[in-house]
Amino acid sequence: MDQNVFIPGFSKLDRNKKQDLLLKGFENPVKAAAVVESYRHSDPAVQKLHDEFSENTITNYFLPYGVAPNFIVNDKMYMVPMVTEESSVVAAAARSARFWYSKGGFNTEVNELIKNGQVHFIWSGDPLILKETFPELKEHLLEGTRNITANMVRRGGGITDIELKDKTEEMDGYFQISAGFDTRDSMGANFINSCLEEFAVILRDFVGSDRRFKNGDKDLRIIMSILSNFTDNCLVTSVVRCNVKELQEIAGDMPAEEFALKFQQAMLMAGVDVHRAATHNKGIFNGIDAVVIATGNDFRAVEAAGHAWAAREGRYKSLSSCSIENGMFSLSLTLPMAVGTVGGLTGLHPMAKLSLELLGNPDSSELMGIIASAGLASNFAAVSSLVTKGIQSGHMKMHLSNILNHFGASDMERKAAIEFFSTRKVGFSAVEKFLNNFRVNND
Amino acid sequence: MDQNVFIPGFSKLDRNKKQDLLLKGFENPVKAAAVVESYRHSDPAVQKLHDEFSENTITNYFLPYGVAPNFIVNDKMYMVPMVTEESSVVAAAARSARFWYSKGGFNTEVNELIKNGQVHFIWSGDPLILKETFPELKEHLLEGTRNITANMVRRGGGITDIELKDKTEEMDGYFQISAGFDTRDSMGANFINSCLEEFAVILRDFVGSDRRFKNGDKDLRIIMSILSNFTDNCLVTSVVRCNVKELQEIAGDMPAEEFALKFQQAMLMAGVDVHRAATHNKGIFNGIDAVVIATGNDFRAVEAAGHAWAAREGRYKSLSSCSIENGMFSLSLTLPMAVGTVGGLTGLHPMAKLSLELLGNPDSSELMGIIASAGLASNFAAVSSLVTKGIQSGHMKMHLSNILNHFGASDMERKAAIEFFSTRKVGFSAVEKFLNNFRVNND
Numbered sequence: 001m002d003q004n005v006f007i008p009g010f011s012k013l014d015r016n017k018k019q020d021l022l023l024k025g026f027e028n029p030v031k032a033a034a035v036v037e038s039y040r041h042s043d044p045a046v047q048k049l050h051d052e053f054s055e056n057t058i059t060n061y062f063l064p065y066g067v068a069p070n071f072i073v074n075d076k077m078y079m080v081p082m083v084t085e086e087s088s089v090v091a092a093a094a095r096s097a098r099f100w101y102s103k104g105g106f107n108t109e110v111n112e113l114i115k116n117g118q119v120h121f122i123w124s125g126d127p128l129i130l131k132e133t134f135p136e137l138k139e140h141l142l143e144g145t146r147n148i149t150a151n152m153v154r155r156g157g158g159i160t161d162i163e164l165k166d167k168t169e170e171m172d173g174y175f176q177i178s179a180g181f182d183t184r185d186s187m188g189a190n191f192i193n194s195c196l197e198e199f200a201v202i203l204r205d206f207v208g209s210d211r212r213f214k215n216g217d218k219d220l221r222i223i224m225s226i227l228s229n230f231t232d233n234c235l236v237t238s239v240v241r242c243n244v245k246e247l248q249e250i251a252g253d254m255p256a257e258e259f260a261l262k263f264q265q266a267m268l269m270a271g272v273d274v275h276r277a278a279t280h281n282k283g284i285f286n287g288i289d290a291v292v293i294a295t296g297n298d299f300r301a302v303e304a305a306g307h308a309w310a311a312r313e314g315r316y317k318s319l320s321s322c323s324i325e326n327g328m329f330s331l332s333l334t335l336p337m338a339v340g341t342v343g344g345l346t347g348l349h350p351m352a353k354l355s356l357e358l359l360g361n362p363d364s365s366e367l368m369g370i371i372a373s374a375g376l377a378s379n380f381a382a383v384s385s386l387v388t389k390g391i392q393s394g395h396m397k398m399h400l401s402n403i404l405n406h407f408g409a410s411d412m413e414r415k416a417a418i419e420f421f422s423t424r425k426v427g428f429s430a431v432e433k434f435l436n437n438f439r440v441n442n443d
Numbered sequence: 444m445d446q447n448v449f450i451p452g453f454s455k456l457d458r459n460k461k462q463d464l465l466l467k468g469f470e471n472p473v474k475a476a477a478v479v480e481s482y483r484h485s486d487p488a489v490q491k492l493h494d495e496f497s498e499n500t501i502t503n504y505f506l507p508y509g510v511a512p513n514f515i516v517n518d519k520m521y522m523v524p525m526v527t528e529e530s531s532v533v534a535a536a537a538r539s540a541r542f543w544y545s546k547g548g549f550n551t552e553v554n555e556l557i558k559n560g561q562v563h564f565i566w567s568g569d570p571l572i573l574k575e576t577f578p579e580l581k582e583h584l585l586e587g588t589r590n591i592t593a594n595m596v597r598r599g600g601g602i603t604d605i606e607l608k609d610k611t612e613e614m615d616g617y618f619q620i621s622a623g624f625d626t627r628d629s630m631g632a633n634f635i636n637s638c639l640e641e642f643a644v645i646l647r648d649f650v651g652s653d654r655r656f657k658n659g660d661k662d663l664r665i666i667m668s669i670l671s672n673f674t675d676n677c678l679v680t681s682v683v684r685c686n687v688k689e690l691q692e693i694a695g696d697m698p699a700e701e702f703a704l705k706f707q708q709a710m711l712m713a714g715v716d717v718h719r720a721a722t723h724n725k726g727i728f729n730g731i732d733a734v735v736i737a738t739g740n741d742f743r744a745v746e747a748a749g750h751a752w753a754a755r756e757g758r759y760k761s762l763s764s765c766s767i768e769n770g771m772f773s774l775s776l777t778l779p780m781a782v783g784t785v786g787g788l789t790g791l792h793p794m795a796k797l798s799l800e801l802l803g804n805p806d807s808s809e810l811m812g813i814i815a816s817a818g819l820a821s822n823f824a825a826v827s828s829l830v831t832k833g834i835q836s837g838h839m840k841m842h843l844s845n846i847l848n849h850f851g852a853s854d855m856e857r858k859a860a861i862e863f864f865s866t867r868k869v870g871f872s873a874v875e876k877f878l879n880n881f882r883v884n885n886d
Binding site for chain 1: 447448449450453454461464465468469470475478479481482484485486489492493494495496497498499500501502503504505506507508509510511512513515518519520522525526527528529530531532533534537541544559561563565590591594610613614617619621633636637640643664666667668669670671672673705708709711712715716717718719720721722724725728729732736737739741742743744746747748750751753754755757758759786788790791792793794797800801803826829830833834835839842844845848849868869870871872
């Protein structure tokens with residue numbers, strides 16, 4: 001796009017027109033079009049399905065779909081589907097799963113499954129009247145949303161609680177109607193938002209028509225009605241435990257006790273230093289997001305919940321923690337998580353559906369446990385590597401492979417390069433130089 | 444997987460064997476295999492490339508690749524590639540881009556491009572000696588990494604700073620060698636980690652061999668050497684500004700001034716309430732991550748940096764802010780971001796490469812500006828919808844379309860359903876009921 005010419009009605013154009021506009025500034029639009037086409041699904045009906053997940057869709061972006069076998073979660077074996085573009089995330093998770101397999105695996109717990117949402121409003125009237133009439137309003141809110149909640153109630157869920165929250169200490173006139181929702185095995189966004197938008201209508205009607213409110217709806221300004229991604233009543237915990245001595249398996253040359261101590265100190269550092277904490281948690285989300293995506297869930301929601309939770313005590317810190325007591329090493333991860341196993345993409349995206357079948361069609365609590373365990377596995381692998389041989393040796397193997405692909409290395413060149421770089425620093429120009437020399441010498 | 448039987452050597456099996464193991468518990472393994480196969484790229488060389496991005500790769504996960512046209516960023520026009528599974532993210536970004544197109548577009552700024560990383564260690568010796576000898580050590584660190592940094596220095600980057608950080612107030616004996624890195628247009632993870640792991644070796648040698656350290660390396664325990672994802676010296680800002688009156692275009696029935704006020708109050712609420720802040724920022728990341736993924740970058744890194752930054756003042760709050768002054772409305776987003784336009788997947792993934800060409804092959808600062816603008820566009824669209832008609836009307840249109848796909852609705856049924864639900868609540872069972880009735884009546 002070298003000209004700043006507005007394109008009107010782009011979304012209404014058919015895909016071919018969109019693609020033409022997209023590629024017109026390209027050096028080689030024909031070649032680019034072939035790339036775009038090659039990423040479309042061969043079955044037009046399946047492609048249509050994918051096209052309709054979003055807007056202005058041109059083709060598909062491929063992320064590697066891999067699996068980490070040998071995950072024991074709550075005494076059940078899983079092969080965990082993981083979608084990630086980052087090399088060594090799946091390998092690391094699989095390594096952790098293998099290690100913990102013989103040590104009882106991962107044990108998880110979901111204490112509550114309550115999501116929440118708020119009607120945010122500014123109230124310029126007397127707060128007392130608002131508070132006094134609230135029990136009555138609450139009945140109206142429940143009654144007025146029965147048509148929305150009926151189905152969910154039949155499935156055992158629904159609205160669990162509605163309260164009035166006075167936030168005026170934080171902001172002038174700021175109140176919330178804050179509600180809890182049990183959305184069963186669905187992520188529940190549409191359900192929650194539909195309820196909340198109806199709450200707002202009912203609130204306005206109530207305040208506007210009830211004589212106890214002197215200025216009626218003049219005193220009320222509804223700002224927005226929306227679910228919260230900070231699902232602090234929807235927490236999952238995953239824990240692993242073993243004898244400190246058993247850590248010898250991965251401690252390398254170090255005594256297991258020293259490994260455990262270094263591991264613990266690394267965890268403590270992530271508890272007090274934000275530069276380390278962000279990276280520590282990023283490592284956890286490497287594992288978490290891979291499963292969240294593979295099962296058709298929304299990773300931005302899970303990230304927002306987890307990171308905001310990491311800051312809940314007024315300082316951003318690690319989500320996982322570790323203890324060594326009486327010779328036992330234990331590592332634990334707790335975070336809020338809103339994922340579903342029905343609704344949304346879970347039943348629509350053929351690969352998401354396949355992931356869920358691979359996991360034995362879990363309910364949402366079971367899935368939360370698996371996801372948290374993948375996060376903990378990722379964390380355990382990362383910190384273990386960091387406190388022993390560092391992460392570069394592993395990364396560099398993958399890095400080398402990618403660079404070799406970039407230069408279209410043959411199998412023979414690849415073999416030679418892997419041997420050459422087993423004792424040398426991998427770098428883009430170093431690999432290029434090696435290949436050039438190798439090619440000259442083997443021509 | 445119904446049996447807890449350990450699978451040894453999974454990663455070494457060929458893909459077909461892996462796939463067989465994967466699907467053996469499936470109700471219909473043949474059908475599942477066909478699904479898996481159908482998601483592989485038709486060109487075996489391209490598929491091989493994708494398979495090698497990660498481990499245990501079986502096939503690809505498709506995410507919709509769409510574009511949002513009409514983005515003006517720093518007076519330049521872009522068609523922005525977005526990869527997201529969430530409906531209405533691309534539509535919302537495009538709507539914002541169109542609105543701001545005629546109002547000067549997005550203006551962005553990157554003040555610094557410095558990433559950072561640390562050698563984390565515990566020092567049981569005299570802190571004074573450590574501090575006194577540090578200038579000398581620093582020379583060794585710079586000197587000892589010249590072979591790693593040479594290439595980056597030639598490209599204008601390298602190590603920008605090395606300091607000793609005393610963290611003993613937070614944790615006994617905790618010190619860091621903390622360094623700044625200019626990694627030019629690469630994300631730089633491998634470069635930074637290679638330097639830091641070398642720093643650790645040099646630190647150990649220095650302390651072990653210098654007579655000023657009485658107990659030498661007995662006093663030193665290096666815990667880990669690793670980059671930080673909290674890139675607080677790598678910040679990008681995107682700003683939009685317009686006359687309050689111009690907001691009338693999207694304010695609907697509301698006077699523009701009231702819209703602006705409600706918008707501002709919504710922003711303030713996200714500044715004081717964590718339940719709102721997490722969701723507010725999630726909306727920003729909807730736009731950000733879509734471009735991060737489309738350009739082959741690492742969204743976990745960007746999420747971790749952004750959310751940790753949102754908590755930097757001891758309270759997790761909104762990343763964007765808004766002001767109304769002298770009749771001018773202005774909305775601004777600042778966050779740390781580590782992305783690259785060379786290295787990693789950017790040059791390897793054919794669709795990432797295509798995204799970068801679509802953006803005119805930007806350098807990393809330009810890309811940061813585009814990404815931040817996509818985030819701000821997403822935020823503006825979300826808050827605008829929330830303070831006017833709510834988000835459900837838009838979402839429900841997409842939701843309906845997905846449900847209709849699920850039930851395999853024909854074009855005729857689709858048309859009838861869209862009309863029917865234009866004034867009714869969309870729900871899974873409501874749509875099912877409608878289709879059943881429709882099919883009976885039109886049989």
